[in-house]
Amino acid sequence: MKLVFTALCFLSSFAYFADAKCGESPPSPPTNLMTSPTAGTLRIDATQYCESYGTRIEKTNQGEPYVGFLDPNDWMAFDVELPTAGTYQVTYSVASMTGKGSFQLEQLGGSTVYGSITSVPSTGSWYSFTTVTHTVQLPQGKQALAVAIRQGEFNLDWIELKKISGDAPDNSVPHAACRADEYLQINVGQKNRISAVDYCDARGVQRKISQNGGYHVSRIDANDFVAYNIEVPKSDLYRISYRVASKDGSGGLVLEVYDKSSFGTVSKQVNIPSTGGLQKWATVSHTVYLSQGKNILVVRGKGRGWNFKSMDIVVGAVSPSPPVTNPVPVPPPVTFPVPAPVPAPVATPVRAPVFSTPSNGFVRADGKHIVDGNGNNLILRGQGLGGWMLQEPYQMLTVEAAPKGQWQMFQKIEQTVGTAGLEQYHRAWLDNWCTYEDVKELKASGFNSIRVALHYNLFTLPIEEEPVRGRDTWIQDGFDRLDLLLEWCQKEKIYLILDLHAAPGGQGRNSAINDYDDSKPSMWEDEENVRKSIALWVKWAARYKDNTWIAGYDLLNEPNWGFEPGHPNGCSEQTNKPLKNFYDRAIEAIRKVDKNHIIYINGNCWGNNHKGMWPFADNNIALSLHRYWIENTDASIQEFLDMREKYNVPLWMGESGENDNNWYKGAVQLLERHNIGWAWWTWKKLQSSSGSYSINPPAQYQTLVDYWAYGGNKPANAMETLMELAENAKLKNCIRNDEAIAALTGI
Structure with a gap:
């Protein structure tokens, strides 16, 4: 054998x-x-x-x-x-x-x-x-x-x-797979909730990630089913409520009940209403009779195309009408056919150009304009969350100690307080730097959007650490944090733009920006880094494709890489072929799972060298520019205005800042006069008046930084200092720079 x-x-x-x-x-x-x-x-x-x-x-x-x-x-x-x-x-x-x-x-x-x-x-x-x-x-x-x-x-x-x-499965008992499983105890006097994905037997369904967290059973069609083991305390009427979603209301369900004698009963059909979308949930209920002891509940689909999130069971419910418990023949036994190879969530890509047709309700490109879900002109007024998932040296006042990037700073921390200490500090920093209070304050300060700077290593492993090259290990913590931020944005009705700020390998020679480690291959020196970057975007796009508060994908922040000799940071590149190739592949891959969201394109040379890259085979796309230390004149943006006319695409100023408040005010006036939305940099950083909020460094922080830079005796209170730094990152402990915010939004 x-x-x-x-x-x-x-x-x-x-x-x-x-x-x-x-x-x-x-x-x-x-x-x-x-x-x-x-x-x-x-x-x-x-x-x-x-x-x-x-x-x-x-x-x-x-x-x-x-x-x-x-x-x-x-x-x-x-x-x-x-x-x-x-x-x-x-x-x-x-x-x-x-x-x-x-x-x-x-x-x-x-x-x-x-x-x-x-x-x-x-x-x-x-x-x-x-x-x-x-x-x-x-x-x-x-x-x-x-x-x-x-x-x-x-x-x-x-x-x-x-x-x-070689015996065939024993199907003499309906849903035999459930009989050996654990039983959920139903308790009197409380709502007993069962997650839809906690089934013991199923046919024709799949688990999917829900937009607002958790999981659901997806796309239940006629005769698909999910089965659950329960143990009920007494023979009685039970009120069962189902959280369901349907785009068009064409589905339904019946509940089959099998008790210890394997005797089946079937409820009347419960129709699934139209909820306006497959992730917009409503509740339908009915009352059934359940016998004391162990039962198998089978939720069987009728019609087509609805999703199932959870069901609540309440003992001793008052029935609005007598339950239907007429004996019916036991349905055909569950068989286990040889499954065909399971298709991956993403289909094999098509080489031809793909033009997206976004659904209504999404921020999107409309010719030279960015419009909201109702088709109205939208000027994005945003803040970047720089320093949260990626700690740049200048933001952390560690330029002398760790000039190369976050990886070098974390290396210093680990050498000082150990691996566990580094993990404790980093977790506290991520927990405290961005909270619901920050999102509420952003909205109250007059901003309508957030550009979140993402480090790939919170979502997947570096290629050097993957057990098998060409395979991706996903890290749940990063996705959970991004889900939570999106949940807060939805509550406050503020848009969220995803920004791949640090791509696998690093996309630029300026390592402080993208955490490039020059002892390892960059994004452009190992094809596997490009593949992993695209895989990560596909993962995000599949996860958020139906969410209308996502205002787009900023595919690659500030690439600065010379692809030809003599062009170290890409500022004199004429074709940018590797960068163009990455964008083409990434867009094609994303459109296989998400045709809804606008995509923003950065040029080389810290975002502004777009030579050789346009046009793109997509009509839901925008040209992104960045502005630092430049005059606020029409001439300073004329080349981008010309590209907007030539390629019929909107402009978005994805990053600017690090200047005085008068310059801020003039920059916003210039951009909005030309119908260009913007995102400022950054919401918080240490000891700063140029950001919207300033984080106070602990009293012993400079001593710790000096130790990293120059050596000497290890500070005895290093761990306490790091945890105090993380605590100081909470909004309530920061200083609001009122004039900087007023220069941007007038509030």
């Missing part, structure tokens, strides 16, 4: 689609990535997944890699080929300090659940691994098996599949 595990998914010419992995298997597997200790047994290294979400590769004290810090809704998928269908014993090597953890084995996307591990035991250490096992029925052929985490706090080392028999 031969079991084939494909650990690597070879990259096509469009390999920059990060999620197009599982199913793109090489002709024969690299044998160094699997071991077969016995005939009919396959052991899979957990780090050799072909797709994942929220995972991190860690190492034991002996340097052996494993997948660590598994949390709810994380998952990883593996390409396997099984010669026959039948019963398989699946063993997992796990470690947990807390004894918390549960997960399920499913088809990638969650359309079929094969079985669950309901409890990961405490092993006394994060590095002490033990095994847990269950028996499942698996189909024949090539497939992507996924381990989906339901409860977290454990690590995974390897997975082993062992063939037991």
Whole structure:
């Protein structure tokens, strides 16, 4: 018997689609990535997944890699080929300090659940691994098996599949996969909420990320279903409310109930109303009768195309009409057909130019103008969040100690307070620098938009740290922070523009701006950095494609790189071919998942050298310029006004600042006189009157910076100083520069 595990998914010419992995298997597997200790047994290294979400590769004290810090809704998928269908014993090597953890084995996307591990035991250490096992029925052929985490706090080392028999799945009992699973206890006197994605069995559905956080079951069509185990305290009427979304109101649901005797009852159909979009949620309810004890609830789709977020169950509800509990024949048993290779979330790109047609409601380009969701002219008046996710040396007063960039500053911090100390400081800085209070203050100060400067390393690993070249490990913390910022913007009705400020490898020789480490290949010196940059944009675009408070994607901040000899910062480049190629590929990739959002294009030479780059094969695009230390005259922007006329594209001034208040006022007047929106730099920085807010450095901060720069005795209170610095970054502890803000907005 031969079991084939494909650990690597070879990259096509469009390999920059990060999620197009599982199913793109090489002709024969690299044998160094699997071991077969016995005939009919396959052991899979957990780090050799072909797709994942929220995972991190860690190492034991002996340097052996494993997948660590598994949390709810994380998952990883593996390409396997099984010669026959039948019963398989699946063993997992796990470690947990807390004894918390549960997960399920499913088809990638969650359309079929094969079985669950309901409890990961405490092993006394994060590095002490033990095994847990269950028996499942698996189909024949090539497939992507996924381990989906339901409860977290454990690590995974390897997975082993062992063939037991060729028996067909036992489908004599409806939804047999649920019967071995854990049951959710329904309590009297409270609302019992079940997340839609916590099903024990399913068909035809997929998990998707919700715009406002969490997950939902996506695109339920006729006869698709999701099933849940519950245990009810008494035989009674129960009010069940469903959070649903539908664009056109063409769907519905029925609830099938199977009690311990496997006797099925079916509710009347509940129609799903039109909610105006697949991420705009409404509640529908009905009352059903449930028998005491263990039950399986099956939500089965009618009609087509609706999403399911959660359901609430309340005991002893008063029924507006008698429940329908007429016995009906048990539906056909659940089968487990051989799944076709699961398509990746992003399709193979088309080489031809793609013109986007944005939906109504989105900020977009309209000829030479940027317009709002109603088609009205929109002048973006924004602030950049520079210093939050990327700490530039001049903002942190560390130019003498760490002139090369954040990476060098963090290296100094780690040498001073250790890895744990660096992580504690960085987490506190990220928590405190940008909060809901900042967004409310931005809105109150007269700004209508935010340009958030993003560092790639909060979202994915550097190419040098990826376990397998050409694959992307995603870091959930960055996505969670960006989700939260967007949630705040939605509450305050202020637009958010995503800005890739530090791309993989670094996009410019000015390392302080983009965190370029000159000991490693830049974005332009290793194609893998370009691929990863595009993969990250596809990830963001797929996540936010339906959100109307996103006012666009600023694809690459201030590239400054000479592609030809003698042009060190790209200011005299005439063609900018590598930069143009990156933009073409990125736009084409984004448009595969998001046709709604406007895209902003920076030139070379810190954003302003657009030679050789225009036009682009997209009609929802804007030309971005940056302005520093230049006169506020029509002549200073004339070349960009000419390009607006020539290429019929709007202009956006994506970054300016670092000057006096009179210059600020004149710059805004110049730009708005020519219908050019703007974003200022920056909202906060240390000891500054040119930003909108100033952060007070701690009393001992300069001593710490001097130690980094010149050596000497290590400050005894270094950690306390860093944590005080992070505390001072909170808005309430900062100083408002009233005149600087008034020069921009008049408020």
